[in-house]
Amino acid sequence: MPEMRQDPVTGSWVIIATERSKRPHDFILPVEQKKGGSCVFCYGNEDKTPPEVLAWRPGGGKPHTPGWTVRAFPNKFPAVTPEGDPNPRKTGINRRMEAVGTHEVIVDCPDHLETLGRVTDEQAGLAMLAIAERYKVLSRDPRCKYIQVFKNYGLTAGASLEHSHWQIITLPVVPEVFIKEFAGVRRYFESNGTCIYCRIISDEIAVNQRIVETTDEFVVLTPYASRFPYEMWILPRRHQHDFGNIAGNDAKSLGSIIRRTVRRLERAFNYPPFNIVLHTGPPGKGYETFHWHLEILPRLSVAAGFEWGTGIFINSTSPELAAAALRPMNPDIRRD
């Protein structure tokens, strides 16, 4: 029997309809394979990107040369522009402003063919340390009201280049997904005096039906109202509202748990397309009740007319089944 579930933070409904997974398909989603070769993110092509803003070369070496482990630079085709002021204005009922912000790329592995799930934990940790460092630098711009960190892997997840990378976009507005989530966080805090994500963590560990992995620092779980089949969230166990405050060692541990979680997905579904998105309190005061976390969104299904029309996602895999399938995927096995 299909069931509706409500996200306890946002109030968004989903439909968990496991029978839908048996319907026939005229189409089969193409399996994506990396074509390989050399790209602008590869060693030797450093002059083809905008000037790097961060690069770690353990053996030394000049900027814009090979030998780096992680490398960050502005996106050559940015969605936002670093120059000027937002200058909000109105024509009739229509409001607009300049899309002022910074759009950066962090190449998290030198090897074109490598995937996030297969790199060493050290490499994944260094990449997250680089992201945290760029986050801290970018958050100092007073025009910046929010910073979105994300990763797209695979064509149907919106990646235009196949070489593994993360992206950071800073925004002159606080975006609506955060506003909605934070409204739920505040509502719960006002009634209960505690953080709803801390409550989710303790409830989920107690119920133990949707836990994928726990470490001393993080919990990986399939959320109760999962929108996407095999959706997973990674939450720090200790309450922290602002990703920008993360300590270096915690960033490294985060990189490692992200790698392990992605590896489970790679092993379960043969390198499916996915997005990873950071949800964090924005720079500035007043968001202390928030609890930053990451969402891993496998793109095994397609948001269609019903989802765009209603905002309600139809998910053919229950999060309990998803967690049971992902738990046994040993992330320490790095080769297929």
Place this chain on the structure above:
Amino acid sequence: MPEMRQDPVTGSWVIIATERSKRPHDFILPVEQKKGGSCVFCYGNEDKTPPEVLAWRPGGGKPHTPGWTVRAFPNKFPAVTPEGDPNPRKTGINRRMEAVGTHEVIVDCPDHLETLGRVTDEQAGLAMLAIAERYKVLSRDPRCKYIQVFKNYGLTAGASLEHSHWQIITLPVVPEVFIKEFAGVRRYFESNGTCIYCRIISDEIAVNQRIVETTDEFVVLTPYASRFPYEMWILPRRHQHDFGNIAGNDAKSLGSIIRRTVRRLERAFNYPPFNIVLHTGPPGKGYETFHWHLEILPRLSVAAGFEWGTGIFINSTSPELAAAALRPMNPDIRRD
């Protein structure tokens, strides 16, 4: 220069970043071609679907036989179930209810290979008349709080079968997309005493930068804060809050203008994947300030990590450019 624009109804921001369209792609979206053949929606396979709830056979004929022009039946793999009551309940902080509702399919053309843009206006009108009739029947169920009418065309738009069809899903809750839109409608009405969609229609006709087509009854435009490249809305010029009140002749005219609009898209982009979603006031009182309309969402781009994380869409085609490209596509040319 990338620009942020705010939807005047919902307050949602988008980024219009036309330079993004020049970025390189390792991937190319596959062109989808219909495979053809006979499917469960074709003549002769009427016994392979659940029993029909509506069918028009101009030459007469028994139920579950060929000869129909439009045919509706319950979805064999429904996302909701017609039996029982929602029975909302709570475990800890988690709410759930049974997904009680009706999920129907309307096959809008007998020919497997035909597309919505190429059928006759009469055929397109009959299909919309059938949808309006089913809408009216389904809205009488007191458990029904909202009815979502939608069409998915193409694999990457979420269609699982290629034979042209529409779907209707009724819900035991008012969905969040409508709630957000209606909040904007009410806010505008309380300040101005008029409907914001009526204002959009008159403003857009006056400015004449985003109009694709107007008829005596409908306006087709590319919305000011388009989320998707070549997104189009179809609005009735006369204020009507509830699609369920549509007159038979208006439903036929609506079918015709939808066909014309889809035909422009087919001609401009060689049969791209798209969704069509109806936005309407739900059954019942209190929604008289709403103004129903249809959104046509071409799936030429992919919602990626940034969009899922923020709710802000990056659109590489301005709605002004989109309207200028779609206007000259003559929808009366039905063959390629």
